[in-house]
Amino acid sequence: MKKIAFILLTLFLMVQQIYSQTFEIKSPNKNIRLQVVVNGEISWSASLNENVIIKEARIGMNFSSGQDFGTNSQVKRHSIKEYSSIITPVIPHKDAVIKDEFVQLTLTFKGKYQLKFRAYNDGVAYQFADESTSDKNVMEEKMSLTFPEGARSFFPKENKMYSHNERLYLKKSLVEIASDEFCSLPVVFTTDNAKVLFTETALHDYPGMFVKGNGSTTMDAIHPKFVLEIDTKKKQDRHQTITKEADYIAKVSGSRDYPWRVFMISDDDRTFVESNLTFQLSKPLAIKNTEWIKPGKVAWDWYNANNIYGVDFKSGLNTATYKYYIDFASSNNIEYVILDEGWTKSTTKILDFNPDIDVPELIRYGKEKNVEIILWVLWKPLDANLVQILETYKSWGAKGIKVDFMQRNDQYMVNSYEKIAKECARLELLVDFHGSFKPSGLRRVYPNVVNYEGVKGSENNKFSKSITPEHNVTIPFIRMAAGPMDYTPGAMINRQDADFQINFERPMSLGTRAHQVAMYVVYEAPLQMLCDSPSIYYKEQETVNFISQIPTIWDETIVLHGAIGDYIAVARRKGSKWYIGAMTDWTSRKLELDLSFLKEGNFKMEVFRDGKNANRFAEDYKIDIIEVNKDSKITAEMSAGGGWAAIISIKDINK
Template identity: 55%
Template sequence: MIPTGNGLAAAFPPYPLKEKLEGDRDFKVVESADYIAVTSGTRTFPWRVLGIAERDGDLLTNQLVWLLEKPSQLQDTSWIKPGKVSWDWWNANNISGVDFKSGINTQTYKYYIDFAAKYGIPYVILDEGWYKLGNVLDVVPEINMEELTAYAKQKNVGIILWVVWKTLDDQLIPALDQYEKWGVRGIKVDFMQRSDQLVMNFYSKVSREAAKRKMLVDFHGDQKPASMTRTWPNLISAEGVRGLEWSKWSAETDPEHNVTLPFTRMFLGPMDYTPGAMRNASKSSFAPLFAQPMSLGTRCHQLAIYVVYESPLQMLADSPSSYLREPEAMEFLAAVPTEWDETKVLDGRIADYVVVARRNGRDWYIGAMTDWTPRSLNIDLSFLPEGSFTIDAYQDGINADKWASDYKKTSSRVNRGTKMTIKLAPGGGWAARIHP
């Protein structure tokens, strides 16, 4: 959208005439046509959406974008398994308490696989560094891919491989064929950073070819996911957002930003924000440390994201060592699903706060997040069915305004007549699981 004198105008990028590779990953358009697409015959061109809701919270459950997408192109989707994934890049492979040198090597990724298996996490990502840039089939000598994928299979953990989009495009069929032989379960494709016709065609081509080999696709450094995820169900999530990775070099992914996203970016489809920080900071104590990153906001703010943000492939961005030191928080992170049967937005105001309840089977989860303003919010559990339930709640600790990792877990019995008041610290959150 482009602001105009009296409103907004929608614009699509023009058709690329000349492209240039800059560095090892940025394939940039240097000359464009005065039209948006080249086609023969009749086809459907891009559509525009303006979503209007009576309540801010209605934007979170609006399915307009999904309904406008083309129906699924896949006959069999039974092999597509949503779930959480242990991710290496954000935490810079900073693991501890081991007797080997951590880094991009077979031993480190076996450690990730062991962690995933311990908590029932179905996937582990090998991000940048596992192959020599420029050739997505040239595995670095520190990694024995056959040994690693066999180990993962034995532990019932799937491997997802990160790749630069243009390199993958140049080697697409041989690369995917080899990944299939290794038993790889998905690819994380990065650095497109464009949405012109050529790249949109690439999105479809990769999703289609990956589906033929029963592989998931997660696009990063990409455009918004609108028009893709219904058509290609194996396109399980997409970044298209200023996510947690920015905390490695910036203070821009702060709580106010985080409580804006559910009403804006998430309107367009699944959002791979990559949450899960166990090092948490208040506004005054935050520092962007690339190799030892932290999040802005409280620990419970991070936990609540797993309920509020929709992503069928949901990252655990911190180090397995960090999670192993936090068994109580990990109890929630291991249990929280990534797919839902029902969603209710209990309260919310764009850029201020949000409270979402989601059901998976018989269990309900609630996530609440606030900006830098501390809040008391009322929660009415009348959406529960008849009966008595246990609620395990994670709330900001009394000192969370200064020490953002401070939190408290409580358990109690509730029913559909229960009304609760929760307190959120500045940049805070609240997360709960309700189960029989």
């Protein structure tokens, strides 16, 4: 009997070897190697400089009818091609010119589907493509990622899929992550030799992905189910109770591409900040006229609870208060003011405004002052009457909307994002998705989508002590790798840890004033907030004068230093000027900044740095003006929770 079993096993292995096919591609610089094995199932692995980083990834898709992907798979043909082109983003949140260079392996399978793999210098990606024309349901998408022993993660743990996706990044060994623990994307995995940042892009008409643990070094993909019923009896303005879900994750029709699964791979943390992979793998621009899309800064009301003072009227949700915001914005070259929660007649009656706030008058007054108005709106009532609401706002003269409290990642919600973006593009309205999942490629298709939240940002200062300097130097490497983030910086009440107090009406930030100022260079956000009260900003005009010089879009980005959760220093160019932002965690640091990226000549550098007493009094800062050139090496000295920022004028200081 044992002899028969041995013979059968041998025959099975021989058959597997006969039908097993292996394919390999390397990145253009040859440092990353991706190997694909097809032996009925589909798996792949990736290495960096010959060190295995992703040990094995098993992938596939199961459907209600037709051919499953990755089951009894047989390759009909394959091709390997090199590609190189230039992408020029409409809204350059990082670089105005992106070199899109990669090697692509295309596998065409029996059963009318393809699988594309790409190897870039900064990572790999794969995408399934369905060539059939049938209607069917996606029952599940399979992806099991196995990392080498000892792998760890920066784990944005979720309690449920109905979520704002605003999380802290927990440092956890993969073997410590149980099967009932899961996280949203992006997520970073750490091996002995490199890190992997995993996320998705080109997400259209399909649910967003999460990954869960199982007590080993393997992580598995999961998705929210297709939503069949919502409890409409509960009178909730922003939250939903899902009462019935399908046993599938998506309905699909006809031939289509599925999302790109993106894996940035590097042994240098700076790569995750510099990488444009999620943009490169997005679908191309879908609108013709983009001249009207204007990024800029925003004077924002909700963080500071409309607390203005030193005026001869009662501040709050009223016309006089918002005219004060507009006057502040106008006098400081701030392009926008947001009317956040409270401007509508109620949170559900959003076609009419609060009787104390004359919205058309504010829009008229703003235009007179060269300041545009953006209107906050809840997703639920907007989704129920999208076209009429947006056309009404457009008729008033609003420039855009801030959509809040989506909280879902299922197929319907993903489609709703695109529906909103498309309709707003038709009406020439900007979109800021707040209460959202991470950017997933939509901003390239519809560049009027200028920002996403999906990040645990400064508004949490109002009710928690979770927004620490360590968190602030973690998110640029992880969340920001997916795209711009609506963190809402600019707090002027700054405290060291021992002095911090939670105050909803008068919030304060952890870390120094220079830490906040540096965010305007470090954090990517084409629509960037100034979160504090105009009354406070007037008293801190020197800080505002510095911030108001910093652009919100960039021509070039260079990361000078970076370690996830420890520190970061970024240099960005806009036109003929360079801007540098550096931030640290609770550890005081000195970072040497090499200015060799400058051209020949002498230049003026205006520096905003921690004051000598910032370790005790976080609002202490100093502004210096010095002369530098391309041979200069400047030391950015930062206090605990500190920062450092500079503006370099590309004009000879002697002229």
